Amino acid sequence: MISPDEYEERLGTLEPQACLPVGYRSSYGDICRNELGTLIDGARQNRILSFDPGTGVIVCEAGVALRDILVRAIPHRFFLPVTPDTGLVTVGGAVAADIHGGNQHARGTFGDHVRRLTLLRADGRLTCSAKENPELFAATIGGLGLTGLILEVELKLMKVPSPHVQQHTWRFDDLDQGLQLIERACDEHEYAVAWLDQLSGGRHMGRGVLRAADHADASSEFPDIPKRIKVSVPFSPSFNVLSTTALRPLNAYRFRRESPGETISTVKWTSYFHPIDRITAWHRFYGSRGPCQHQSVYPAENARETTLRLMEAARHAGHASLLTKLRRFREPGPRGLLSFARPGFSLTLDFANQGEATARLLGELDRIAVEAGGAVDPAKDFRMSPEIFAASFPNWRELEALRDPAMISDFWRRTALGAKP
Secondary structure (H helix, E strand, C coil): CECHHHHHHHCCCCCCCCEEEECCCCCCCCCCCCCCCEEEEHHHCCCEEEEECCCCEEEEECCCEHHHHHHHHHHHCEECCCCCCCCCCEHHHHHHHCCCCCCHHHHCCHHHHEEEEEEEECCEEEEECCCCCHHHHHHHCCCCCCCCEEEEEEEECEECCCCCEEEEEEEECCHHHHHHHHHHHHHHCCEEEEEECCCCCHHHCCCEEEEEEEECCCCCCCCCCCCCCCEECCCCCCCCCCCHHHHHHHHHHHHHCCCCCEEEEEECHHHHHCHHHHEECHHHHHCCCCEEEEEEEECHHHHHHHHHHHHHHHHHCCCCCCCCEEEEECCCCCCCCCCCCCCEEEEEEEEECCCHHHHHHHHHHHHHHHHCCCEECHHHCCCCCHHHHHHHCCCHHHHHHHCCCCECCHHHHHCCCCCCC
């Protein structure tokens, strides 16, 4: 692995398809891998270059972590307009994956808030924005790090009265009720994400809990930057603790501990937005082969049928999902050429990797999502076929035409370059 400075020194001497920029490498798949080449450690350049507390515009190097931006911005009552379930993602990685959060229906994706970026390509530096090099700007947002090394990003943050949130919780008995609640919550609240009991069947199929939220008012009594109390998973269990037998009673408990009707509470921002950051080596909980995740998006008009088919396929294959999440995606966006988020519903399933059986299941989930007119998220993938990739992103050749010739990933070799002409 080399630093961005070392990479820049080698420009002009690099072989084609030699490098790939990476950050914290928190993806579940191989978009951050380049087994035949060299990785560029973008996280080494991690300075915040400027921040205007009046406008919320921040300029930083691409290796800055999202949590570090929040630590800098929260005292001035600004917040990231889009954040995933962890703050341990670099800004460059957030741009490259065009990440989404629980408020995609309200704020779009991360790329919708990027005003400008500096890109280092094999032929030199470029400034990219909606007006300057607009094609390359759109290709870099969601471009999986393949258009060049992102050096700097200018980002517009969101003004908030408090970083913490007022959370509204509803328990729903089946998927029909859940879909109605999600639609209503997206109309009325900034954030909305539902957990589904993937193992429930019969008349309770698709039951779950919806948590919607808005930023709390300024009277919130929590400290703005709560202490980072962490626990660790010390080792990987020798057996599958996420089996159907083990998760069925756990899911029943998670459902029934929530009261019927609406419950309102105030929640610390670290707990609501970045819950997994409190647990180090959390992947060990999934066993020696680690976790795998599948996320798809599909049209709203067939959301009920597709969601049930995806969860039933996992049950039939003997896989239990610990964190099954359903979100509503709406306009605006995507701004990026290869952005994953698009109007519809998005289901995330995560499993302990059981080898070949899991690979077969993931292939079946791909097929269901694509046949429904949907797409599969590359950031969660390590074995998607070229055909599924092409069906999910039919304009991928436009990115290939703009790809920096020095950049490649294992994912791109396997999918785009493995596709038929």
